[in-house]
Amino acid sequence: MERKKPSTVLISMMPSVQETSTMKLAFPIEDIPQECFAALPDAYTMRPLASSDYSRGFNEVLECLVETPDEGEAAWKGRFDAMVAANGTYYPIVIVSKETDRIVAMGTVVVELKFFRGLTKVGHVEDIVVDTRLHSKGLGKIVVETVKAIGISKGCSGIILNCSDEKKPFYEKCGFTYSGLQMAKRLR
Numbered sequence: 001m002e003r004k005k006p007s008t009v010l011i012s013m014m015p016s017v018q019e020t021s022t023m024k025l026a027f028p029i030e031d032i033p034q035e036c037f038a039a040l041p042d043a044y045t046m047r048p049l050a051s052s053d054y055s056r057g058f059n060e061v062l063e064c065l066v067e068t069p070d071e072g073e074a075a076w077k078g079r080f081d082a083m084v085a086a087n088g089t090y091y092p093i094v095i096v097s098k099e100t101d102r103i104v105a106m107g108t109v110v111v112e113l114k115f116f117r118g119l120t121k122v123g124h125v126e127d128i129v130v131d132t133r134l135h136s137k138g139l140g141k142i143v144v145e146t147v148k149a150i151g152i153s154k155g156c157s158g159i160i161l162n163c164s165d166e167k168k169p170f171y172e173k174c175g176f177t178y179s180g181l182q183m184a185k186r187l188r
């Protein structure tokens, strides 16, 4: 079946070729389904994580979710490269302020290969976080809907996540339903 041409409106919301052509991205920008850009406010762009994002405040935003000590740019880039090398597994995305060129929100879907249900794949939603100063503006929902859509487009038959009880209403707004408890053995 012939693929429909994307609407001009949605194309105009995606980062321009000039904006991303010099960046090393974690995965091709075309892997973000175009409809994901529809709800993004004009003040922001959304794209895959780039190797230069260490200096756009990546750690500071992630710190709003979890302790993120600065290991230095070289170590950060080493981790970025390892994710890229695991081709087809990690799909980290960021939302960036056009005004400041700083990251304001991020999230990832990790695509896990399975042997069951006809060699299916399962998407794990990870590290969803919005800069504390920009909560309740719809950015978190855009990030979750986007990583969900990427996982589905990559062939996942299910998308799952772990979160605290307090975040349950947020994920319900993003279309998830309660599905049992999480267990953990923390080693550090």
Ligand SMILES: CC(=O)SCCNC(=O)CCNC(=O)[C@H](O)C(C)(C)COP(=O)(O)OP(=O)(O)OC[C@H]1O[C@@H](n2cnc3c(N)ncnc32)[C@H](O)[C@@H]1OP(=O)(O)O
Residues within 6 Å of the ligand: 064, 065, 125, 126, 127, 128, 129, 130, 131, 134, 135, 136, 137, 138, 139, 140, 141, 142, 161, 162, 163, 164, 166, 167, 169, 170, 173
């Ligand atoms: C799998 C994981 O990564 S779990 C970790 C989740 N991340 C964190 O805990 C980090 C700290 N928290 C945050 O970064 C943010 O608060 C997030 C990501 C949880 C939510 O991002 P925001 O941009 O503030 O949420 P957003 O504005 O998109 O809210 C979408 C909807 O969820 C609702 N919502 C958001 N947070 C909550 C909450 N804690 N309780 C109830 N409802 C909520 C909003 O009211 C909104 O409802 P609406 O669509 O009816 O208007």
